Amino acid sequence: MKAAMAEEMRRLDEQATQDYGIPGIVLMENAGVAVVREIETIMDGVSDKKICIFAGKGKNGGDGFVAARHLSNRGAKIKVFLLAARDAVQGDAAIQLEILIRMGVDVIEVTGIRDWDKVKIGVAFADCLVDALLGTGYGRDITGAMAQAVELINHAGKTVVAVDIPSGVQADTGQIGACAVSADYTVTFGLPKPGLLLYPGAACAGKWTVADIGLPAALLETPALKLAVLTQRDISRRLPERRADAYKGDCGRVWAVAGSTGLTGAAALCTAAALRSGAGLVTLGIAAGLNSIMEVKVTEVMTRPLPEIVDGAIGLAAWGIIEQEAADSQVLAVGPGLGRQAETLALVRQIVEKSQVPLVLDADALYALQDHTGLLGKAKHRPVLTPHAGEMARLTGLTVADINENRLDVARMAANEWQAIVVLKGAPTLIALPGDEIFINTTGNAGMATAGSGDVLTGVIAGLLAQGLSGCDAALCGVYLQGLAGDLAAANGMAGLLAGDLLKTLPAALAQLQTAGSAGRKSDG
Numbered sequence: 001m002k003a004a005m006a007e008e009m010r011r012l013d014e015q016a017t018q019d020y021g022i023p024g025i026v027l028m029e030n031a032g033v034a035v036v037r038e039i040e041t042i043m044d045g046v047s048d049k050k051i052c053i054f055a056g057k058g059k060n061g062g063d064g065f066v067a068a069r070h071l072s073n074r075g076a077k078i079k080v081f082l083l084a085a086r087d088a089v090q091g092d093a094a095i096q097l098e099i100l101i102r103m104g105v106d107v108i109e110v111t112g113i114r115d116w117d118k119v120k121i122g123v124a125f126a127d128c129l130v131d132a133l134l135g136t137g138y139g140r141d142i143t144g145a146m147a148q149a150v151e152l153i154n155h156a157g158k159t160v161v162a163v164d165i166p167s168g169v170q171a172d173t174g175q176i177g178a179c180a181v182s183a184d185y186t187v188t189f190g191l192p193k194p195g196l197l198l199y200p201g202a203a204c205a206g207k208w209t210v211a212d213i214g215l216p217a218a219l220l221e222t223p224a225l226k227l228a229v230l231t232q233r234d235i236s237r238r239l240p241e242r243r244a245d246a247y248k249g250d251c252g253r254v255w256a257v258a259g260s261t262g263l264t265g266a267a268a269l270c271t272a273a274a275l276r277s278g279a280g281l282v283t284l285g286i287a288a289g290l291n292s293i294m295e296v297k298v299t300e301v302m303t304r305p306l307p308e309i310v311d312g313a314i315g316l317a318a319w320g321i322i323e324q325e326a327a328d329s330q331v332l333a334v335g336p337g338l339g340r341q342a343e344t345l346a347l348v349r350q351i352v353e354k355s356q357v358p359l360v361l362d363a364d365a366l367y368a369l370q371d372h373t374g375l376l377g378k379a380k381h382r383p384v385l386t387p388h389a390g391e392m393a394r395l396t397g398l399t400v401a402d403i404n405e406n407r408l409d410v411a412r413m414a415a416n417e418w419q420a421i422v423v424l425k426g427a428p429t430l431i432a433l434p435g436d437e438i439f440i441n442t443t444g445n446a447g448m449a450t451a452g453s454g455d456v457l458t459g460v461i462a463g464l465l466a467q468g469l470s471g472c473d474a475a476l477c478g479v480y481l482q483g484l485a486g487d488l489a490a491a492n493g494m495a496g497l498l499a500g501d502l503l504k505t506l507p508a509a510l511a512q513l514q515t516a517g518s519a520g521r522k523s524d525g
């Protein structure tokens with residue numbers, strides 16, 4: 001599903017009016033009605049429910065006025081608290097406010113101390129609070145009376161429903177300023193806004209839903225929108241189909257160069273994950289001195305000893321075998337637990353320059369690319385890189401804070417700069433492609449912030465690439481699939497989740513997506 005930045009949403013809104021003749025007030029009406037529908041579901045009906053609507057002067061407030069009217073018509077007891085001067089409300093919102101006033105709905109312009117008493121009493125007895133203070137127009141820190149209203153909403157202990165986006169959350173980045181509404185539910189209009197998925201905004205949004213407000217489908221699907229939110233449907237239709245008469249040789253071969261002394265677990269997790277994601281054959285290249293350990297550690301994975309420079313670490317002399325094995329494989333995954341000996345890093349750079357097969361680069365392979373990202377453009381196939389914020393900081397010279405405040409921009413720019421598929425791991429993981437396309441993942445949980453979970457991701461992406469997916473599809477499906485495996489594993493508790501648990505739940509996650517995919521194909525065909 002596409003997603004939209006605030007400016008893009010404004011443009012869609014304008015196009016709906018200019019190109020299709022849909023009046024803005026119709027969209028506002030639909031938006032307000034969608035909020036009412038959601039509240040009816042949440043509250044199990046609204047008749048006789050006491051609902052306070054906090055409204056600002058803009059169109060977000062206008063949506064709130066529409067909701068107030070329909071809720072009142074359905075028997076709810078409504079109070080509208082207007083956090084702006086009445087004559088500051090303009091355009092469609094002013095029309096909606098005027099209707100409310102003519103209907104005799106209680107609208108309180110909150111200016112003086114006496115008004116605040118009314119707000120506090122209203123809130124104390126309310127069943128639900130609606131936040132229609134600010135939407136995509138939020139531009140500066142919330143201060144003064146509006147900040148006071150946000151505090152009151154957040155500390156009331158009531159069900160809070162945010163209109164479009166919680167007030168105070170930056171729609172494009174998820175950043176919050178001085179304060180923001182903490183909602184239980186958010187009804188967003190037309191398309192999701194990245195601020196609902198990016199932290200800290202994601203923590204304010206609660207459970208969010210996208211409401212259809214009647215924008216033409218062609219606008220919502222326009223290729224001009226480069227941002228998308230990954231849904232099960234997007235992933236299911238991209239996954240490889242496994243033929244009933246499949247033979248292991250048809251299911252792709254992964255060649256992984258990973259592991260060093262003290263870090264053999266990374267190699268074991270990565271290669272097992274490649275098999276768990278459906279690859280037919282997986283071979284691990286490992287420093288010769290560690291081979292007999294790996295032979296015990298892995299069972300289904302084959303191993304190939306590589307010449308060592310020191311105990312448990314490989315160097316340039318390994319290139320010959322790496323090249324030879326790669327010739328029989330569809331993908332080469334490099335980096336998990338590989339180590340950081342100078343010559344190991346030089347080998348990684350040689351692999352990037354010379355590999356004839358697609359690469360998935362992670363962990364120490366990313367370390368090797370510090371100050372050498374220019375090599376990525378020389379790779380024969382667009383490589384897939386899977387940095388977390390710390391690795392991204394090393395590769396870009398930015399701070400982790402800079403990255404986390406601008407995750408979308410950083411991932412997008414890195415993909416363009418490096419001509420690579422960039423998987424910026426984190427909550428949520430982003431997948432950026434050269435050419436500005438960027439995807440936000442929707443699976444996964446905090447339990448996955450655990451040692452080895454990145455190694456599993458590398459293996460899953462490599463496993464999918466080996467089965468014939470493009471680098472882009474393998475990255476999208478791999479991220480979603482690994483997150484879903486994490487969600488299934490978290491059913492037994494998040495804090496104690498081990499990366500190895502993901503290996504156990506990967507087949508069920510894959511099956512869930514494949515079943516959805518074949519159901520989709522049947523209904524399409």
Ligand SMILES: NC(=O)C1=CN([C@@H]2O[C@H](COP(=O)(O)OP(=O)(O)OC[C@H]3O[C@@H](n4cnc5c(N)ncnc54)[C@H](O)[C@@H]3O)[C@@H](O)[C@H]2O)[C@H](O)CC1
Nearest residue numbers: 013027028058059060134135136137138139140141142164
């Ligand atoms: N997307 C759609 O198709 C539709 C969206 N609708 C709703 O419209 C809002 C966006 O409305 P807009 O009037 O542009 O902005 P806001 O209501 O969010 O803000 C109004 C106003 O507030 C000022 N402002 C900004 N920051 C602050 C602050 N910290 N304190 C006080 N005031 C602030 C700013 O100057 C703005 O002008 C969208 O979210 C939807 O809810 C349509 O109703 C339906 C179609």
Ligand SMILES: [K+]
Nearest residue numbers: 131134165167
């Ligand atoms: K809002």
